[in-house]
Amino acid sequence: MNTRALSKTDALVKALLVGASSVSVLVVALVLFFLLKEAVPFLSDSGRSTLFSTRWTPVSFQQEVYGILPLLSGSLLVTAIASTIAVPAGIGGAIYIAELAHPIEREILKPVIEVLAGIPSVVLGFFGLVVVAPLVKQVLGLPSGLTALTGALVLALMALPTVISISEDAIRAVPGTYKEASLALGAGELETIFKVVVPAALPGISAAVLLGIGRVIGETMAVMMVTGNAALLTLSPTESIRTITATIAAEMGEVPFGGTHYHALFLLGAILMLSTFSFNMAAMYAIRKAESK
Amino acid sequence: MVNALAWMKEEDPPSNPAKNRRGPMVEIRDLSVYYGDTQALHGVTMDIPDRQVTALIGPSGCGKSTLLRSLNRMNDITSNANTTGEILIQGQRILDPDTDVANLRKRVGMVFQKPNPFPKSIYDNVAFGPRVHGIRDKPALARVVEASLRRAALWNEVKDRLTDSAMTLSGGQQQRLCIARALAVGPDILLMDEPTSALDPAATFRIESLMDELRGDYTIVIVTHNMQQAARVSSLTGFLYEGRLIEFGDTKTIFTTPKESRTEDYITGRFG
Ligand SMILES: Nc1ncnc2c1ncn2[C@@H]1O[C@H](COP(=O)(O)OP(=O)(O)OP(=O)(O)O)[C@@H](O)[C@H]1O
Ligand SMILES: [Mg+2]
Numbered sequence: 001m002n003t004r005a006l007s008k009t010d011a012l013v014k015a016l017l018v019g020a021s022s023v024s025v026l027v028v029a030l031v032l033f034f035l036l037k038e039a040v041p042f043l044s045d046s047g048r049s050t051l052f053s054t055r056w057t058p059v060s061f062q063q064e065v066y067g068i069l070p071l072l073s074g075s076l077l078v079t080a081i082a083s084t085i086a087v088p089a090g091i092g093g094a095i096y097i098a099e100l101a102h103p104i105e106r107e108i109l110k111p112v113i114e115v116l117a118g119i120p121s122v123v124l125g126f127f128g129l130v131v132v133a134p135l136v137k138q139v140l141g142l143p144s145g146l147t148a149l150t151g152a153l154v155l156a157l158m159a160l161p162t163v164i165s166i167s168e169d170a171i172r173a174v175p176g177t178y179k180e181a182s183l184a185l186g187a188g189e190l191e192t193i194f195k196v197v198v199p200a201a202l203p204g205i206s207a208a209v210l211l212g213i214g215r216v217i218g219e220t221m222a223v224m225m226v227t228g229n230a231a232l233l234t235l236s237p238t239e240s241i242r243t244i245t246a247t248i249a250a251e252m253g254e255v256p257f258g259g260t261h262y263h264a265l266f267l268l269g270a271i272l273m274l275s276t277f278s279f280n281m282a283a284m285y286a287i288r289k290a291e292s293k
Numbered sequence: 294m295v296n297a298l299a300w301m302k303e304e305d306p307p308s309n310p311a312k313n314r315r316g317p318m319v320e321i322r323d324l325s326v327y328y329g330d331t332q333a334l335h336g337v338t339m340d341i342p343d344r345q346v347t348a349l350i351g352p353s354g355c356g357k358s359t360l361l362r363s364l365n366r367m368n369d370i371t372s373n374a375n376t377t378g379e380i381l382i383q384g385q386r387i388l389d390p391d392t393d394v395a396n397l398r399k400r401v402g403m404v405f406q407k408p409n410p411f412p413k414s415i416y417d418n419v420a421f422g423p424r425v426h427g428i429r430d431k432p433a434l435a436r437v438v439e440a441s442l443r444r445a446a447l448w449n450e451v452k453d454r455l456t457d458s459a460m461t462l463s464g465g466q467q468q469r470l471c472i473a474r475a476l477a478v479g480p481d482i483l484l485m486d487e488p489t490s491a492l493d494p495a496a497t498f499r500i501e502s503l504m505d506e507l508r509g510d511y512t513i514v515i516v517t518h519n520m521q522q523a524a525r526v527s528s529l530t531g532f533l534y535e536g537r538l539i540e541f542g543d544t545k546t547i548f549t550t551p552k553e554s555r556t557e558d559y560i561t562g563r564f565g
Binding site for chain 1: 365367370394395396397398399402403405407409410411412413421422425426471474475478
């Protein structure tokens with residue numbers, strides 16, 4: 001009697017949970033479906049022949065060219081540089097705050113990082129324009145400060161709080177008994193941090209890195225404001241570039257509904273989504289492989 | 294400090310039966326430990342003999358762990374801990390500020406209450422200490438790992454799965470792994486703080502037999518809440534009460550004819 005009642009509520013709870021998780025899967029599927037629905041027509045359009053050209057000139061008096069290569073390279077370049085800065089700096093900062101900082105330092109640093117996390121990206125864009133861009137221009141002696149590097153610096157600043165606070169949580173969650181065991185074996189404090197605590201926190205740190213890089217890839221406003229937005233095919237950090245996100249944001253408002261350009265922008269969106277998706281999958285696979293070792 | 298001295302004058306100092314054995318491995322002299330304003334140990338003086346099992350018993354909060362953790366200076370990591378007095382290990386004053394703590398902890402291993410293997414492979418757990426102390430040579434490491442696991446009576450159970458995570462072992466196996474990990478750096482002394490309190494009777498029995506095998510080569514100090522365990526495994530027993538060493542002597546004597554009424558009350562379960 002009792003057990004039957006229990007199994008009934010069990011079934012109900014299970015159904016609710018299955019329902020909830022199906023909804024999220026469904027939403028992702030729907031987003032992808034409509035993205036693809038609007039993107040696919042481009043592939044049967046005459047514009048498709050220009051897809052791999054090195055120019056993106058969707059509005060032109062002569063010929064419209066929808067080359068995605070410069071946009072891809074722009075996004076890739078900015079993301080790569082920003083991650084190279086934000087990931088080590090973020091993990092290092094998290095280790096410092098969690099393990100080495102004096103309690104007073106921690107009291108100061110933590111709120112500062114939280115505030116940094118809360119700054120709207122447009123505001124960071126202003127900061128990039130007014131502070132970072134002139135600095136990059138001056139230090140590197142460039143004609144313009146609106147470069148891939150400037151964008152990457154602003155994005156790194158944006159990803160940093162995410163990487164720091166999630167990594168720090170992960171490091172602090174490592175049981176103190178691991179540390180005690182290591183110290184009791186005669187390991188030094190730094191040795192213990194790097195050989196025991198950080199490896200034990202690695203799954204959480206990886207999640208922090210993924211979220212941080214995810215923020216970098218998806219960011220639009222700030223990067224649009226400080227990279228100059230010239231759709232150049234380049235891998236030089238000191239050139240102006242244009243990212244996929246900035247392109248979509250800048251052009252979507254003015255594009256005629258249902259035209260080639262319109263479908264091309266949806267294709268860009270689909271490419272963006274698929275690349276973040278595969279990036280996440282690859283990272284997850286790498287983490288799992290590292291953990292099972 | 295003042296309290297401790299007053300007490301020392303009032304009553305007889307604890308007996309030191311260790312003197313007539315192989316000679317002390319550890320000499321503790323008037324050891325007091327403070328956590329901030331509270332004093333956890335009051336002038337403890339005792340000699341711990343070489344290659345014997347010494348048990349520390351007493352009610353919760355009486356300072357057993359504090360005493361144990363003084364011997365490998367693990368109290369150092371407690372920021373508000375303060376120690377006065379003297380501890381000599383093989384004649385060397387380990388409380389001196391210029392003591393090489395890493396080297397001290399290499400000589401004085403520790404096993405904790407809850408099995409705490411690292412979330413690494415079985416092999417890497419045992420190899421951790423030797424690596425910390427500079428062994429890089431792979432065959433040498435492998436030899437140390439095997440010898441330590443054999444010593445901890447775990448080798449046969451894990452020899453085919455050394456690369457598995459230590460977390461896949463049972464609680465009792467994990468605790469023997471922790472013993473192997475401690476043995477791998479070649480200590481003379483093994484401190485065990487309630488090493489079986491998280492284990493079932495069968496796993497407890499295995500650890501106790503292991504201690505029996507190890508006692509010929511290591512000086513073992515074990516903290517336990519289990520009177521039968523103290524009686525079974527140790528040759529000497531110290532009874533601590535409110536930070537003071539009330540009585541210290543042959544385990545048999547302590548358990549059959551204790552001098553102090555408080556010892557008797559505790560052993561017979563009248564308090565604590
Ligand atoms: N880090 C600390 N800060 C302040 N007081 C502490 C600290 N660690 C221990 N104490 C206090 O010191 C006294 C002795 O503690 P200790 O852990 O040595 O007792 P114990 O005999 O091992 O007890 P148990 O049997 O419960 O493990 C207790 O009163 C305890 O509250
Ligand atoms: Mg204790």
